[in-house]
Amino acid sequence: MAYLGYTFDKKHYRIAKANLDLAFGDSKTEEEKRDIIKSSFVNMAYNLYEFIVLQKEPFEKMSQKMIVENEEAILKLLKENKRIITVSGHYGCWEISLPFFAMQYNPLTIISRKLNNKYINEVFTKARHRQNLTMCEKHGAAKCMVKALRQGRVVALTIDQSIKPQYSVDVEFFGHKASQVDSPVRLATKLDAVILPLFTLREGFEKHRLVFQDPIEVKQNMTDEEIKTLSQRLSDLLETQIRKKPEDWFWQHRRWKLYYPEIYQK
Secondary structure, three states: OHHHHHHHOHHHHHHHHHHHHHHHHHHOOHHHHHHHHHHHHHHHHHHHHHHHHOOOOOHHHHHOOEEEEOOHHHHHHHHOOOEEEEEEOOEOOHHHHHHHHHHHOOOEEEEOOOOOOHHHHHHHHHHHHHOOEEEEOOOOHHHHHHHHHHOOOEEEEEOOOOOOHHHEEEEEEOOEEEEEEOHHHHHHHHHOEEEEEEEEEEOOOOOEEEEEOOOEEOOOOOOHHHHHHHHHHHHHHHHHHHHHOHHHEOOOOOOOOOOOHHHHOO
């Protein structure tokens, strides 16, 4: 599947190549960039496989595939009854990290959109409920997330997609201006929540490592400038992880389309 995608999906190959050229410039060779794109397509195929398999997979089998690092970070926050917002990106094996977290630690709420196929969407929604996952649709997501946090659920957000200006702040990402969702910080400052960055690394087929980073305490009633500063800190954490292992990131989305739309043109 990955080979077919890499060979015939010219659109997403071009997007990935444009992103790599902007992010790394001449610091990586053309061969290195092609290898990253190939590996990224493999990672996409793994995530698709896990999306299908996880609909009915029991937790016992799921947990055998996961090694957890710095687990004390999440356990301490739960013991203290903290409101928690996890922050990550489309990195590594994100399809398994969400249900594993929800079934191992605490019920989880995520933002998602309905799938176009009504039957598949129904199967997917039922599976998520079995896995302690609920979904907020993008329309009205803010109220949904506030309610979830007040009910003691953990809210999981990704920060690596281009967002419209009214819902975002500007950050530097790989040395270039990009838009980033500001809701993790705004929610945290309004509801006295803690931000917990995490990444799920792929270490082979059905071999994963969930890495919790140190939690970030957020003071209440932050100014817009303070929100932007903390959002930049989150962006830096994601960039640092991607630089360590770039092949695990989803290079095929138009991360810089708001400020560099020309790089995605044919």
